[in-house]
Structures are given as C-alpha cells and as structure tokens.
Amino acid sequence: MSNTRGREAAARRGAHETDDDEPVVKLFPCDRSGFATRGDGDGAAAGVLGSAEERQREFETLVRRQLELLGEDPERDGLLKTPSRVAKSMAWLTRGYDLDARDVIGDALFEVDSEGMVMVRDIELYSLCEHHLLPFYGKAHIAYIPDGRVVGLSKLARVVEVFARRLQVQERLTEQIALALEEALRPKGVGVVVEAAHLCMMMRGVEKQNSMTVTSALRGAFKDDARTRDEFLRLAHGNAAWSR
Numbered sequence: 001m002s003n004t005r006g007r008e009a010a011a012r013r014g015a016h017e018t019d020d021d022e023p024v025v026k027l028f029p030c031d032r033s034g035f036a037t038r039g040d041g042d043g044a045a046a047g048v049l050g051s052a053e054e055r056q057r058e059f060e061t062l063v064r065r066q067l068e069l070l071g072e073d074p075e076r077d078g079l080l081k082t083p084s085r086v087a088k089s090m091a092w093l094t095r096g097y098d099l100d101a102r103d104v105i106g107d108a109l110f111e112v113d114s115e116g117m118v119m120v121r122d123i124e125l126y127s128l129c130e131h132h133l134l135p136f137y138g139k140a141h142i143a144y145i146p147d148g149r150v151v152g153l154s155k156l157a158r159v160v161e162v163f164a165r166r167l168q169v170q171e172r173l174t175e176q177i178a179l180a181l182e183e184a185l186r187p188k189g190v191g192v193v194v195e196a197a198h199l200c201m202m203m204r205g206v207e208k209q210n211s212m213t214v215t216s217a218l219r220g221a222f223k224d225d226a227r228t229r230d231e232f233l234r235l236a237h238g239n240a241a242w243s244r
C-alpha cells in the first residue's frame with residue numbers, strides 16, 4: 001500500500017500511520033484527565049482548541065446558552081453548576097479520544113503456545129451516537145485465535161473503552177476494536193460482535209423500546225474459515241442472558 005493510500009485508508013477508519021507505514025490506532029495523546037491534552041495531538045481538533053481551561057470555559061458558555069435556548073433560566077439555583085457539570089461529564093464520556101489502544105495494551109502480551117480460540121463475552125459498553133449525542137449501550141463479545149502470543153484479558157475490555165468513549169456509530173466502533181486487536185496481537189484471526197440499544201431510537205424518533213442492533217467485524221480466520229466463524233458466532237450469541 002502506498003503511503004498516501006495507507007494514510008487515507010487509516011484516516012477513514014479513525015487511525016493514522018507511523019513513518020514506517022505501520023497502521024496504528026491513535027487519535028490523541030494518552031491522557032485520562034478530561035480536556036487536559038485533547039487537541040494537542042494530530043487529530044482533527046489539533047490547533048483549533050485552546051488550553052484545557054479555555055476549552056472547559058467555552059464548553060460551559062455553550063451549555064449555558066443551550067439552557068437559555070431551551071427556555072430555562074441558567075441562573076436558577078438548580079442549574080447554576082449544570083454547565084460545569086455537563087462540560088466535565090462530556091469530557092469523561094468522550095475520554096477515549098485521549099486514549100491510545102497501543103498504550104492501553106502496553107506490554108501485557110504473553111508468549112503462549114496455544115492455538116485455541118480465546119473469547120471474552122459480555123463486556124458492557126456505553127457510547128454516544130454521533131448523530132444525536134444520545135447514549136447507546138450494550139455488550140461486546142471479543143474472540144481471537146493467538147499466533148504465539150496472548151493479551152491480558154482485561155486489556156480486551158480496555159480496548160472497548162478506548163473506542164466506545166467517543167462519538168460513534170456502532171459499525172465503526174465494532175471495526176475499530178477488531179482493527180486495534182489485529183494490529184496489536186497479530187493473531188490468526190479476530191472476531192468482534194457488539195449488541196446495543198440506542199436511546200435515539202427509544203426515547204425519541206421511532207420510539208422502539210426492544211430493538212437491538214447487532215454488528216460484527218471478522219478478520220483473518222474468522223472471516224475465511226467457516227468453522228471458526230460458526231464457533232465464534234455460536235459462542236457470542238449463546239448469550240441469551242443479555243437483558244435490559
């Protein structure tokens with residue numbers, strides 16, 4: 001893949017590439033403190049945003065204005081701290097922009113001579129739909145077939161957080177989790193299923209309370225080998241306990 005094409009493809013899936021053309025999933029520097037470093041990296045917001053304090057203040061001003069446009073009085077007691085709370089809450093709910101899947105996995109990769117499928121099921125997730133900024137929530141089921149090394153189990157759930165805690169569509173979230181694990185683990189295959197309920201379809205819009213959106217991303221053996229795919233999907237969907 002040429003450098004330009006590689007970068008374009010990586011950008012489309014929310015990644016960028018290093019000098020040696022290795023695709024990595026990284027949007028912003030790793031930081032967990034809300035607005036602290038967001039926008040200082042090379043993502044879309046780079047150079048556009050001010051300091052952390054300026055961003056917090058501007059966000060609060062916008063929320064105050066939103067309250068006014070809703071016909072509310074931002075000066076009434078109950079709402080006085082709301083702009084500050086909303087700003088902090090939104091920073092937390094989108095903290096995935098400050099996380100890098102590679103940093104999150106770190107060196108929790110272990111040499112293991114095993115060829116069996118590894119699966120962690122029922123990883124709960126909360127995300128925000130990028131169309132309405134309303135939550136969608138549900139579970140991710142992740143499996144891979146190691147090729148000489150395995151990853152610490154908790155890291156699978158941490159990778160879900162990296163991508164769920166952003167403005168998302170479910171399809172991209174599912175793909176990004178699979179892509180990040182493929183890049184970090186270089187496994188024989190990886191499969192990700194996400195099942196989620198979207199509040200934008202429940203509390204507004206079409207108002208359907210019981211629909212569940214299921215998305216999958218299959219790579220390597222999970223895509224090419226019917227038996228592997230069937231085993232994964234059977235294990236993932238054997239999860240009748242999913243309940244709301």
Ligand SMILES: Nc1nc2c(ncn2[C@@H]2O[C@H](COP(=O)(O)OP(=O)(O)OP(=O)(O)O)[C@@H](O)[C@H]2O)c(=O)[nH]1
Pocket residue numbers: 129130131168169170171198200201204205206
């Ligand atoms: N594919 C996909 N669609 C989503 C996701 N989250 C929300 N949507 C949909 O995004 C669409 C936005 O449609 P629009 O017609 O532009 O917006 P809208 O008028 O608010 O649509 P309604 O929700 O039908 O009222 C809706 O159909 C949502 O259900 C997602 O994760 N993936």
Ligand SMILES: [Zn+2]
Pocket residue numbers: 129130131132133134198200201
């Ligand atoms: Zn929505």
